[in-house]
Amino acid sequence: MVHKKVVVKICVGTACFVQGGADLLLYEDFLDPDLLSMCEIEGSSCIGRCKLDDFEGKAPFVEIDGTVFGQMTPKRLIQLIREAVNAGNK
Amino acid sequence: MLEINNQYTVIKRKIDTEVLKAFFTGRLEESVDRLPIKIIPRDRDPNRCCVYKERAMVRYRIMALLGVDIEQEDDDYRSLASYVKQSWESPMPVFPTLTTIAPGCSSCPDEQYRITDSCRGCFARPCIANCPKEAIRFVNGRAFIDDQRCIKCGKCLDVCPFHAVIQVPVPCEQACPVDAIHKNDQGFVEIDREKCINCGHCSRSCPFGAIVERSSLLQVADMLKGEQEVVAMIAPAIEGQFPGSLNQIISGLKAVGFSEVVEVAEGAQITASHEAHEIGERVESGLPFMTTSCCPAYMQLVDKHVTTLSDYRSQARSPMVYTAELCSDRYPQAKLVFIGPCLAKKVEAASIPEISSVITFTELASLFVARDIDIREMPEDPMVSPEQIFSDCREFAVTQGVANSVLRRCDVPIQTMHINGIDRKTIRIMKTWTRKSPDAQLVEVMCCEGGCLAGPGVLVNPKIAHRLRQGVDVATVGTRPIVGRGKHVQAAGD
Numbered sequence: 253m254v255h256k257k258v259v260v261k262i263c264v265g266t267a268c269f270v271q272g273g274a275d276l277l278l279y280e281d282f283l284d285p286d287l288l289s290m291c292e293i294e295g296s297s298c299i300g301r302c303k304l305d306d307f308e309g310k311a312p313f314v315e316i317d318g319t320v321f322g323q324m325t326p327k328r329l330i331q332l333i334r335e336a337v338n339a340g341n342k
Numbered sequence: 343m344l345e346i347n348n349q350y351t352v353i354k355r356k357i358d359t360e361v362l363k364a365f366f367t368g369r370l371e372e373s374v375d376r377l378p379i380k381i382i383p384r385d386r387d388p389n390r391c392c393v394y395k396e397r398a399m400v401r402y403r404i405m406a407l408l409g410v411d412i413e414q415e416d417d418d419y420r421s422l423a424s425y426v427k428q429s430w431e432s433p434m435p436v437f438p439t440l441t442t443i444a445p446g447c448s449s450c451p452d453e454q455y456r457i458t459d460s461c462r463g464c465f466a467r468p469c470i471a472n473c474p475k476e477a478i479r480f481v482n483g484r485a486f487i488d489d490q491r492c493i494k495c496g497k498c499l500d501v502c503p504f505h506a507v508i509q510v511p512v513p514c515e516q517a518c519p520v521d522a523i524h525k526n527d528q529g530f531v532e533i534d535r536e537k538c539i540n541c542g543h544c545s546r547s548c549p550f551g552a553i554v555e556r557s558s559l560l561q562v563a564d565m566l567k568g569e570q571e572v573v574a575m576i577a578p579a580i581e582g583q584f585p586g587s588l589n590q591i592i593s594g595l596k597a598v599g600f601s602e603v604v605e606v607a608e609g610a611q612i613t614a615s616h617e618a619h620e621i622g623e624r625v626e627s628g629l630p631f632m633t634t635s636c637c638p639a640y641m642q643l644v645d646k647h648v649t650t651l652s653d654y655r656s657q658a659r660s661p662m663v664y665t666a667e668l669c670s671d672r673y674p675q676a677k678l679v680f681i682g683p684c685l686a687k688k689v690e691a692a693s694i695p696e697i698s699s700v701i702t703f704t705e706l707a708s709l710f711v712a713r714d715i716d717i718r719e720m721p722e723d724p725m726v727s728p729e730q731i732f733s734d735c736r737e738f739a740v741t742q743g744v745a746n747s748v749l750r751r752c753d754v755p756i757q758t759m760h761i762n763g764i765d766r767k768t769i770r771i772m773k774t775w776t777r778k779s780p781d782a783q784l785v786e787v788m789c790c791e792g793g794c795l796a797g798p799g800v801l802v803n804p805k806i807a808h809r810l811r812q813g814v815d816v817a818t819v820g821t822r823p824i825v826g827r828g829k830h831v832q833a834a835g836d
Contacts, residue, residue: 270707295817
């Protein structure tokens with residue numbers, strides 16, 4: 253059975269990039285190879301959330317299979333990707 | 343040393359951004375006293391004891407941002423607005439660059455070695471066998487360190503097969519290469535200005551954010567708002583700090599209001615040529631070695647602690663000095679702002695009348711965010727050619743980069759070596775150089791391990807910055823390994 257890959261977009265707009273988003277780009281270092289093989293990860297232009305008042309101060313943002321998450325850290329990204337991969341396996 | 347991006351640095355950038363936003367709307371004075379509450383809302387899950395202490399620390403950070411020397415001017419009764427007013431009326435003196443926040447200091451206990459309960463009380467007892475001061479005894483079947491005797495050499499820690507020995511450091515004291523930071527009678531952090539070389543390692547390692555640099559950011563923002571011509575002199579380390587090419591960063595700088603942007607690599611070329619010429623002469627006249635002179639923290643180190651090396655330093659001025667000269671020729675009316683990764687540069691710049699202010703990359707980042715500038719969306723400036731005669735000198739920002747730039751301009755074959763980061767041990771070695779010369783004629787010295795790319799004012803992990811500097815697109819940078827040397831170096835060799 254072929255699993256559908258989890259699509260991860262890391263915002264590399266300046267606001268996200270300078271608030272710790274740059275560290276997320278080291279995903280090859282901190283993601284388990286197993287998880288890595290289940291994902292398609294890339295940097296994406298500004299996803300626009302930083303411009304919305306409700307999300308002010310929540311950079312950096314990451315979009316996982318269409319859902320946007322704020323205040324992302326490497327630790328949280330690992331957890332969310334694991335959840336997304338597990339959900340896809342069911 | 344802490345990671346570049348941690349919860350403290352991220353909030354620090356947020357504070358800078360909020361202050362700048364308020365400034366650009368023209369309402370800083372009236373809103374500044376409410377900013378700590380806006381930044382630390384009541385429902386925040388605090389990292390300090392409570393949100394109120396966090397707000398107090400935000401207040402201090404804003405004071406440092408206004409250029410206040412917190413050690414001298416810590417008046418709880420004064421409003422931030424009055425500090426804002428004061429900073430407009432009379433610009434604060436630049437010295438001292440680093441200031442401490444006593445209420446933020448955790449008064450960490452003195453450095454100690456301790457035996458944890460992982461000690462198995464083994465038969466071989468390598469800790470006792472290796473302790474040079476007989477500071478370890480056995481009490482109730484377990485090793486015990488006598489603080490009075492322990493000289494903190496760490497031998498027991500190295501040899502324990504159960505990793506039962508731990509070293510508990512005082513992070514700021516451990517990071518300071520020149521013993522300039524210690525606790526005062528009340529147990530709070532204090533910097534010895536006579537010894538301090540302004541490398542900024544302490545401010546980067548304090549996990550409580552109790553050591554801050556006094557900023558010139560608002561003065562710069564004020565210049566940008568006015569009619570005055572302002573030239574940005576960008577340090578070579580800037581490439582890779584933002585999600586775009588060097589060209590896009592330059593466009594971004596113009597978008598925030600700098601009238602011109604000049605690369606300090608241009609001045610670095612003069613430094614490198616000077617040093618290449620000088621090392622040739624020195625080798626001919628039989629002098630054993632010469633060190634580089636571009637790292638301002640190293641220059642202060644020699645002046646204050648290793649005076650024997652004074653004559654061994656290159657006579658070349660720093661890239662910043664040459665660039666400032668170029669700029670004042672080209673733009674005689676303009677104010678010059680140096681933008682770099684370095685705190686020691688603030689001290690160096692204070693002695694150069696042409697330069698008005700120095701800000702760091704992290705402060706520039708806040709300027710971009712406050713002004714809604716997305717570097718990734720910036721156009722490539724067609725006026726700026728990526729390949730210049732000085733392109734290879736952009737590598738001044740990286741360990742070995744200075745020495746290599748000098749080598750490429752040198753006619754005689756010379757040996758080089760690199761001091762990649764200054765710590766206590768390197769300083770001890772440096773002190774012996776006049777008796778026993780290093781095994782090279784040209785010694786490149788950089789105070790920060792990893793070069794300027796790992797300086798106290800950077801905001802991107804050097805691993806990512808290196809890849810971006812090689813021209814990798816930021817969207818795919820995560821998948822690209824670091825290959826060879828920087829593109830500028832290869833281009834220059836062609």
